[in-house]
Amino acid sequence: MLQRLYDWVDERVDITPLWRDIADHEVPEHVNPAHHFSAFVYCFGGLTFFVTVIQILSGMFLTMYYVPDIENAWKSVYYLQREVAYGQIVRGMHHWGASLVIVMLFLHTLRVFFQGAYKKPRELNWVIGVLLFFVMLGLGFTGYLLPWDNKAYFATQVGLEIAAATPLIGDEIRTLLAGDPSIVGAQTLTRFFAIHVFFLPAALFGLMAFHFILIRKQGISGPL
Amino acid sequence: MSDKKRVSRRQFLNYTLTGVGGFMAAGMLAPMVRFAIDPVLQTQEGGDLKSVVSVDEITNEPQRFEWTINQVDAWYESEIQKTAWVYRNDNDEIIALSPICTHLGCTVDWASNEEYPNQFFCPCHAGRYTKDGVNVPGTPPTAPLPMFEHEVRDGMLYLGDAKSRKGA
Ligand code: HEM
Ligand code: FES
Numbered sequence: 509m510l511q512r513l514y515d516w517v518d519e520r521v522d523i524t525p526l527w528r529d530i531a532d533h534e535v536p537e538h539v540n541p542a543h544h545f546s547a548f549v550y551c552f553g554g555l556t557f558f559v560t561v562i563q564i565l566s567g568m569f570l571t572m573y574y575v576p577d578i579e580n581a582w583k584s585v586y587y588l589q590r591e592v593a594y595g596q597i598v599r600g601m602h603h604w605g606a607s608l609v610i611v612m613l614f615l616h617t618l619r620v621f622f623q624g625a626y627k628k629p630r631e632l633n634w635v636i637g638v639l640l641f642f643v644m645l646g647l648g649f650t651g652y653l654l655p656w657d658n659k660a661y662f663a664t665q666v667g668l669e670i671a672a673a674t675p676l677i678g679d680e681i682r683t684l685l686a687g688d689p690s691i692v693g694a695q696t697l698t699r700f701f702a703i704h705v706f707f708l709p710a711a712l713f714g715l716m717a718f719h720f721i722l723i724r725k726q727g728i729s730g731p732l
Numbered sequence: 733m734s735d736k737k738r739v740s741r742r743q744f745l746n747y748t749l750t751g752v753g754g755f756m757a758a759g760m761l762a763p764m765v766r767f768a769i770d771p772v773l774q775t776q777e778g779g780d781l782k783s784v785v786s787v788d789e790i791t792n793e794p795q796r797f798e799w800t801i802n803q804v805d806a807w808y809e810s811e812i813q814k815t816a817w818v819y820r821n822d823n824d825e826i827i828a829l830s831p832i833c834t835h836l837g838c839t840v841d842w843a844s845n846e847e848y849p850n851q852f853f854c855p856c857h858a859g860r861y862t863k864d865g866v867n868v869p870g871t872p873p874t875a876p877l878p879m880f881e882h883e884v885r886d887g888m889l890y891l892g893d894a895k896s897r898k899g900a
Pocket of ligand 2 (some may be wrong): 785833834835836837838854855856857858859872
């Protein structure tokens with residue numbers, strides 16, 4: 509049944525070369541944990557991607573109940589966690605996943621660093637990786653404010669003060685982020701929400717696409 | 733076993749990988765899907781009856797009465813206004829009709845169309861109902877106006893939820 513559906517589409521649009529090009533390639537021996545157990549370190553990139561997918565999906569679902577407004581943000585998070593079926597699980601996935609994704613990203617970076625896999629011709633992908641790291645930190649920073657509880661509020665207060673310590677344009681950066689020169693409030697929350705669910709995910713997708721295209725082009729680095 | 737029926741190593745791996753992958757994907761998606769469809773599965777509990785008007789004020793002519801209920805909309809609570817058309821019919825029974833048109837939800841009015849002084853009229857698409865709330869065939873509504881649950885206590889009329897009625 510599925511095979512026939514596939515054949516029907518394939519006959520018309522020739523999709524086999526498309527997915528072959530993406531998925532059908534040999535995993536070199538030195539990358540395969542079945543051959544050398546220590547090769548598990550190559551899994552961290554994929555695990556980072558896996559947790560990112562969980563973040564994106566759970567985030568999309570949370571947005572069904574969450575409101576980015578100072579009167580209602582906390583109440584909506586409380587409601588979705590306490591009253592909606594599986595709310596605690598879905599919020600939990602996003603909450604713990606946010607930390608796990610940083611851990612995986614860090615382990616992946618350590619592997620690339622200690623294997624020297626960033627060397628020519630892969631320097632550009634290292635740079636993209638660093639940008640991905642900043643985007644991920646940005647997602648963590650902006651997402652942390654969204655529940656609008658005390659922890660969120662003061663963490664953001666501190667983060668904004670750190671941004672304000674930038675030489676020369678510190679105050680402008682702080683106002684740009686907070687939406688007001690002195691208040692951390694209504695406009696801060698809407699900005700952080702927009703950055704968290706639209707701007708940074710868009711940047712994340714673009715960078716990830718670039719990252720993967722480069723890996724596909726250059727292949728995985730050779731054995732040590 | 734004939735050679736044809738044998739599962740090759742490649743097939744076996746394909747099946748197990750698909751199975752394990754499917755299991756993981758399902759484990760990930762199931763809570764999120766259940767979370768998203770929760771509003772459909774929530775049970776609606778009936779609201780309390782509220783005191784609306786003294787029965788002395790109720791006449792044979794439908795009159796509009798308003799009362800407020802406390803509405804809990806997820807994390808938002810508010811007082812909302814409810815409206816009913818109330819009258820006594822020829823058997824001296826109290827009838828309390830919902831003003832919400834069963835066509836597409838506009839608000840109906842009693843005797844607001846000069847041509848039909850003894851009917852409820854909906855301005856949106858000229859839907860009409862007779863005095864007992866039954867929709868007039870040939871006009872857009874397909875069901876009678878819902879009727880409020882009601883009760884008389886200590887000379888006061890108490891109204892509850894509006895109950896839909898079967899089409900005429
Ligand atoms: C990889 C990317 C992401 C990371 C690292 C991340 C991180 C975070 C963090 C740390 C929180 C605070 C959670 C808490 O305190 O419980 C949060 C909340 C939130 N995020 Fe994300 N997020 C990501 C992607 C997304 C995406 C793509 C969306 C939506 C399309 C989203 C929507 C939300 C919403 C609505 C909240 C508020 C609900 C809550 O606090 O539980 N997130 N995020
Ligand atoms: S909504 Fe009343 S007639 Fe259409």
